Amino acid sequence: MEDLVSYFKVKKNLINLLLLAVLVVGLPVGINLARQQQILRSRAANNLAVDFLTKDLGGTDCVTTRGTGANNLVATCKDVKLRLTGGVSGLPVPSPSPTASTSPSPSPSAGQGNITASACTLGTAGGGADATHCKTTITWSESTASEPIRVYVSSPSNANNKTLVAEGRSGSVDPNWIPADGAVFYLYSGDNTTGTLLKSVTVTRQ
DSSP states (O other): OHHHHHHHHHHHHHHHHHHHHHHHHHHHHHHHHHHHHHHHHHHHHHHOEEEEOOGGGTOOTTEEEOSSSTTOEEESSSOOOEEEEOOOTTSOOOOOOOOOOOOOOOOOOOOOOEEEEOOBEESGGGTOSSTTOEEOOEEEEOOSOSSOEEEEEEETTEEEEEEEEEESSEEEEOOOOBOTTOEEEEEEESOTTTSEEEEEEEEOBO
């Protein structure tokens, strides 16, 4: 019987010790949490402001000014609008997410280029195919354009009807079929319909 009583006394002592340990650990934690809540409430109370919105600020006719001063606003009915300003200071403000920047794609370079023509003497003596045609040397160069370089020719009176003469970034041709009314040679980046005209040269007989 005495052993049973001693057993319960020991168990009671252990329970008391456990309760004391819980109090010792939990009391400072509880005090700290209560202190943090009090600080947050104090900051919110110091920085939070409630304003009545008048009609000119997006409110309703239920808010009017009584007396003098901008702060003497009263509500005359229940249909009012409020504006809350301020808040809890000292809290961390989230940083804005970085926005991805995109660089515009470079547009194809049209280039500059150059094209020249030598003198054109009418007749076979000057290298012409016959007495009614003359010969000229067309020289061109272009090294910066992103599109293929092409040389076209047309008559001076019909620029819409162009014929391809040569292709390449640089070179020369010796056409001996220039008619008596001459010809116009065009240097294009790309083709003559969707490409870019870089330069042109007009050949006239001498």
